[in-house]
Amino acid sequence: MELSKFTVEQLDYRYTDEWNDFVEKSKNATFLHNAGYMHYHSDRFNDCSLILKEDDKIVALLPGNIDENSVFYSHQGLTYGGLLIKNETKLTEVLEYFEILNRYLYNKKNVSKIIYKPIPYIYSEIPSQEDEYALFRLGAKKIACGASSTIILNKKIKMSSSRKKSIKKSQRYSFQILTDFNYNDFWDILKDNLGNRYDTHPVHTLDEITMLKNRFPNQIKLFSIYLDDKCVAGALLYFVGKVVHVQYIASNDIGKQTSALDYLFNYLIQDDIFSNMEYFDFGTSVEQNGYKLNEGLIFQKEGFGARTVLYNQYEYYIHEVLR
CATH class of the missing domain: 3.40.630.30 (Gcn5-related N-acetyltransferase (GNAT))
Structure with a gap:
């Protein structure tokens, strides 16, 4: 050499x-x-x-x-x-x-x-x-x-009965799905979720994610669920090459009671709105460098037909x- x-x-x-x-x-x-x-x-x-x-x-x-x-x-x-x-x-x-x-x-x-x-x-x-x-x-x-959960969008695995049941429940409500509507509303829910459940905070501040959204408008998108004009849940997605990656997920108490995230992910995955993409990646469900698996979280993701990709x-x- x-x-x-x-x-x-x-x-x-x-x-x-x-x-x-x-x-x-x-x-x-x-x-x-x-x-x-x-x-x-x-x-x-x-x-x-x-x-x-x-x-x-x-x-x-x-x-x-x-x-x-x-x-x-x-x-x-x-x-x-x-x-x-x-x-x-x-x-x-x-x-x-x-x-x-x-x-x-x-x-x-x-x-x-x-x-x-x-x-x-x-x-x-x-x-x-x-x-x-x-x-x-x-x-x-x-x-x-890191065990992430990923769906091949043109080779979807059937959803579990529990996810189907939650989706059916969610369809009773008059949800609105809004794209890039109000980052403040979603960030308030996200901060509360992470603070109350894990005593932590989002990796990005609201100002940082807003700045990144302005720099990369086509790669970062927020999908929020509104019920009676109030945000109850949402997912911030990164569009990375051929992958739709879920960067953040959050739901408030009303969103959890109404299965709002099931409604949202059923729409994102099943309605073929990402027909030009190959993978839908939910992100990892582990802590402590992978030695601790969050079984409840991965159960939900695998219920949509996602399977493991390693980070x-x-x-x-x-x-x-x-x-």
Whole structure:
């Protein structure tokens, strides 16, 4: 391998356009990897997103940040990070890219350990698990396993009898489904849900999600359920390539009593309004890095015919893999 033809640069404002152009053309990148999305929370992370060039042309990107313990994450602020590559990139090249990036992080950034979140296969336009083979070769250890629930929209599995019963119940009410109507109404319900049930809060503030919606109007949409002119439930969806991903779900007491979310998801999944998409992904139903399964939550998702797709995390120590 001729290392001299490769250079590694860190993403900053000078390279934003180049970065975003590559993301647009990459076979496995999504709009979450666009600098305009990644950097909405730049104040929370010490960003160290990397640009790998060969003969001064970008061949790969690695979104990431470094914490106070000199651990590199790909990326803590994203659901998945991963090495972003071109359609024509081959497996042996990805193995080279990992060696170059490992050396850079070890020698230039004093990184001791890498925690890596590959992009789940459903988000890639074409097969793109070269990085997971590289991780295997590096002896990376799987440290987290998120079980998400996903439907193939043109191969739906029949819904369970309990979901059908809840949907039938919900159809007694005069619900309205509104799109992008009022984020404030939904966010109030979402904050109450997370605060009361889990003593936590949404990853995004209302101001942040509003800003991201303005930046990515076609990729972020809110579907809310109103009853008697009041919001009772909703789902914030991300449109990521060929995947409809449920980013947030929330329902107030009235919404729960009336099975409003069953009404909404029956509409979203069964009415073929996403006929140009391939997957409907409910998101994960786990805690504690996957060791605790929320059986009630996954029971509801699987009731709609969703089955498991994994969101994995790996770790390895750089000094153990450098040759």
